[in-house]
Structure formats: structure tokens, C-alpha cells
Amino acid sequence: MKSATFEHENGVKNGADEHLQRIFRLENVNLTVKKGDVICLEGPVGGGKSAFIDAIVASVNCTSGSVCVHELTSGFGYVPQTPWLQRGTIRDKIIWGNVFDEQWYKAILYACALNEDLELLGGDLIGIGENGRTLSGGQRARVALARAVYQNKKIYLLDDILASLDAHVARHIIRILYTWSVEGEDTHCGDTQCIVILSRTSDTPYRGWQGDTKPIYVRKC
Template structure:
């Protein structure tokens, strides 16, 4: 049910209602036609079988039809009644079993990600000049198969499953496209303690670069080596059904001093003051009772608490307001933040931060077209200069004429917001607590199920009858 509802939400958000409605109605019309035919055939067969059994049966039966033969035959037919009645269900289950088995087999026989594709050394090199992240002449893709092989395999499988030709061609084309290299000729060298930013337009391969470093993509060629422990912050914050503290500590020994520093740096202290039980407040499934910005900051706090050597952050600042963005930059991610001595690779669209990073990687069409310091890239007036110019114009229009001096080489600080990023959600939680509709005072959302034992009381039967 959850999957169905989430897919309905996706269809509504993308405005695919009319297209899916047409397809569903077409399949439904075919189903109704088949059901009508099946009903007519079954009605006709029941009449034919009854007629021949009554009229023609005695004439074709060898021997004399007497009471002994009739009762013995009825007993045998009675034994066959249950197996014959369940034959349709068994046939349907067998077909489903065959389809499911083929799908499971296809999934289990898929090629595993090569764990040795990324060489990992848990110990930082003694020489501080050795790059902590090293990618040399590498090509990455989301599949390890050749596009032609993928298309052929898909067509074979789809013929067996008798899928519609249009759907088959779309799926085959999609998989063939996904098997093409996403990142080509990648060369990245990030020094220890360096703050590097990955920038580019949407869909150019910025997030894929981080996925390649953590080993989530297939390496077609080249070499990848990472020193030290790695903490990864995805663009979609991952939250588990546990307390805020459990989500941040995440199995590590609890260190109050470091924990408090992380809470302050991630800007969670104002939120914890309003939550029912502070950091012991239980977070619902997938962070249902937190806003997008709160979930992202909990994810950042979890990564910061792990005290890793390398931090890979996939645009975490896009989920927060401008003043929260500035707080996270100053106290957590930036040159003076909590992670100032760590190696940080940050995917970002925040052009106002780029002047303060050590190294910039410009990704375009799956390739790193430019790299270097902000001033050098701006002076070159190539793709990066045009990117900053376009982003500045967009930012200028969005903010109604606010100054954007980034192109000139002086970035203005992020504009603050009169309304707190957490104000809406926090205010709603506060009202819920007043109205009694929110979480309990102890911060628990999930309670243990109560079960009674013994004789069922009359009240239970009364409630049951009233429900009927």
C-alpha cells in the first residue's frame, strides 16, 4: 500500500494523470472483454456438460446403470471435486511463481559491484602532500554492461514475458542509455584538509562523481584511491525511526562534549528546545515529523559526529534557508567550521561560497572541464565564468534586485530571512502539543501494542456488533 500511494504521489506531482489514465483504461477495457468472453464460455460449457451428462451419459456407459454404479461414481466425483475446483488457483499461482522466479533469478545473477574498484586505505598517508582522494583517467557508469548487450537482453526477456512493444522499446532504450558511461576521463586529486567544491548545471554528473568515489558506480577504466575513513551526506537525507540522538550518534560511543559541538555547528539547538523531549524525541518513519531542512541538518550532524577523515557532501545546503546556510557554512563546513581540518568535497549550487573554497571542479556533460581556484577560473572566462554569471542573474531576479557581485569577484553574504527555516514546522509541532494532536510529552511516537488475555468480554462482542 505504501508503494502504491508513493507512486500515486509521483504521478500527481509530474502531471502524468492523463497519460496513465489512458493506459489504465486501455488495459481495463481489454480485461473486461476477456472477462465477458470467459463468462460466456463458462455459461455455455455448464449447459453442455449438464446436457450430455444427463442425456448422453447412460447411452455411453458400459454395463448396466444401477444404484451401485451411481453411488460409487458419486463418491469418486466427490473426491475429484476439490482438486478440480482448486486447479484454476493452482494454475494462476504456478504462472505467478514462474514470473517471480525469473525476476528473482535475474536479480540474483546481476553482476555485483566490484569492491576492489576503489582502493581504500584506512590510514592517512604520513606525507601530508599525498592527495587523500585520487582519481586518475577513470570512466564510470551505472551498469557494467555494453549498451548493445543490454538492449539485446532486454528484448529477449521482454519477448518471453510478452510485454507491449512500446513499453519494451522504452525500457530497453532507457537501460541502454543508463549503461553508457556517465563520467568520462575523470582526474581528481584532493589534498588533505582541503575544501573542494563541485559545481555545474543540473544533470551534468556532480552527484555521480561522489557516488563513484564511494564505490556505488561501475568503474570501466582508470584508478580510484581514497585514504582514511569516509562520511557521505546524500542529497536526500536518510533518517531512521529512532530518537534524534540515536540518529546523530548512530552507534558511536556517546561523547557529550563533541555531541554538543555538533549540535551547535549543525544549527539543531533551537529545534531541540521546542521538540517534546529534546534530543530524545522519537523521529517518525523517514523523518515524517521533521522538515526537509531539519532532516538534512540531522544527516549533517550524524556525519560530523563520526569524526571521519574525508567528508563527501552532496548539496546539503540546498534544503535550508539562506541564514541557516550561512550558519552551517561558518560553523560546520566552511574554512573556520567544525570540519576545518578535514578533507571536504562539497557539491553545491551556492555560488556565494565558492570564493572561500580551496579548489573548484567544474563538471559538464560527465567531464571535468575546469579545475582550480575561484580567481583563476573567473579570470579564464570560460564555462565557470558563464555558469557564475547565469546563476548570479537567476539569483538577482529571484531576490527582486538584490545585489549579486559574484561575477566581479566579491561575493556578498547570503541574505538572511525574517522567518526561521524551522518556524513553520516547529510552530506546527508547538500547536500540536497544545492541542494534544502531536507526539506525547515523552517524545514517543510508537507505543508497544497492548494485548489482553483470558475470556473475551461482552463489551468486545458489543463493539463488534456495532461495527457490523
């Protein structure tokens, strides 16, 4: 992104029958993400972090400046704040219509800390109901993350996915996926770009763990 400005209209209720249109704007945004980079964007609730993700995926209008995304044809691995799951089995939700690769699938279950949950639930072929209503918030988040990782994309956008997880589970996920993204050893995920979005400003799983090869770049908004 170079000197990019984005605008989005929000409908706000004003009284019983009237609505006002308020414009939310991100101005003069400059960001360069190179292959293998992990970017952690921190800021308060309502600071525009999710809007920034919307800008990357073209959900809001770019009114000036430029946005250039390489290897866009393969799409993004995107996990929103509120996981979206359809009715079906857990395996179906992770594979999402792709060919079943057992070795890769098992690696993802481990990376997303789902093995213990699947044992308690009775396996990955159990149905989870519409929008995953039979799962906890943390389980829904990790299934949605596993689905994104299974797609093997070059760019991953993760919007506050660890907020509902215990600290030790969050650290495990970050440690594994970070290593995959920058090293790619024995995985499909080498040399990915990953932007991680946070709503908290301190005491996050990303702080205090910088990996062995490349740092996690923390930027505030």
C-alpha cells in the same frame, strides 16, 4: 583519480512493458584532493555531480584509469541529497551507535544549527518517525549532516545538503564546518578532506566566503 572512466547502466521505461538500458558515463576524470582541502563542485542538474560521488564510494564501475583513496579503512562521512533516517530519537540518529560524548555532541548541534529546532520540538529525545517524517526537509538534512560529522571521519562527501536550508543557516554551517576541517581547533575534525557537491551554479553559500586560512576550491562540471 587519474584518467578514470566510470559507467553505470540506467533502466529507462519504453512503452508499457519494455525497458531500455542506457549507459551513463563519466570519462577521463582527474582530481587530486589533499588533506585539509575543501572542494566545491558546481554544475547544472543532471550534470553528473551525484554520479561523481557514487564513483568515489564505488557505487559505479571504474572501467579504466585509477582511483586511490588514503585512510579508506575508516570509511566516508557521506550525506546524500535525500537524507535517510530510521525511526528513533534525534539523539539516536546523530550518535548512530557510537559512544555518547556530550561535549562533542553539543558542538555538533551548534555547528549544524539544530539547537533552536530542538527547543521547538521538545528536545533531542523526541521520536521522529520512519524516515524522519515528523521533521521538515531542512531539519532532516541537518540531522543527517550531524550524524555524519559525529562519526569523525577523515573524508566527507556532502551532496547538495544545503539546498533545503535558509541562506543564513547554510552560511553558518559552512563557516563552522569549514573552520573545523582546516584548523581542527578544539574539535575532532582537524585535517579532514571534504568534497562539497552543489546543483546550483551561482548564489551559493560557498561563494563569497573563502574562510580565513585556505580557499574553497570551486570546480565546474
